[in-house]
Amino acid sequence: DAGITQSPRHKVTETGTPVTLRCHQTENHRYMYWYRQDPGHGLRLIHYSYGVKDTDKGEVSDGYSVSRSKTEDFLLTLESATSSQTSVYFCATRTSSGGSTDTQYFGPGTRLTVL
């Protein structure tokens, strides 16, 4: 998993509670991403970061916020969890060499269940 850890790996929470997922990388990659993966939908981008304190929305950002205060950490917060946010969440990183060969490296995922 190329030096990317996610915590927690599993979480069960109740509707309406805030939840924060953490992604930590040791690769010093500039770009970081949060995806959710649901059956039949594949990986969908929630938010991404192109540097410390530089973030932007992806295609499914409603109900989520992110923060990146250090290169190595990217936090995803569900402001008020809903059952539709039950999913597997993946963090990914990418280098900034600028070449087309840049690939994304994925973490092991966090399985979140909202009851």
Next chain:
Amino acid sequence: SQKIEQNSEALNIQEGKTATLTCNYTNYSPAYLQWYRQDPGRGPVFLLLIRENEKEKRKERLKVTFDTTLKQSLFHITASQPADSATYLCALLKTNDYKLSFGAGTTVTVRA
């Protein structure tokens, strides 16, 4: 809207045969197309990248083709092995973009 479609059904093949997976896209002009492998309970792992001006790319028993006229990529696993059983994802990237767009994946099962 942009759409990326992969084989909708799982693919079951006999060991030693070639598995062929399809990735079709619409309303998209990707500069690069990537293929990833995902095992159950794990994150995707990069396999191959092919550029829009490349027709074919090979890596060991893997072969990828990219037809921008048909808006399609084919992913072949030759001499398949049970260890090749996994879900395979295609992903598209535009020039100078930071974000990949993924298909839903095709699950391949190779029978011994």
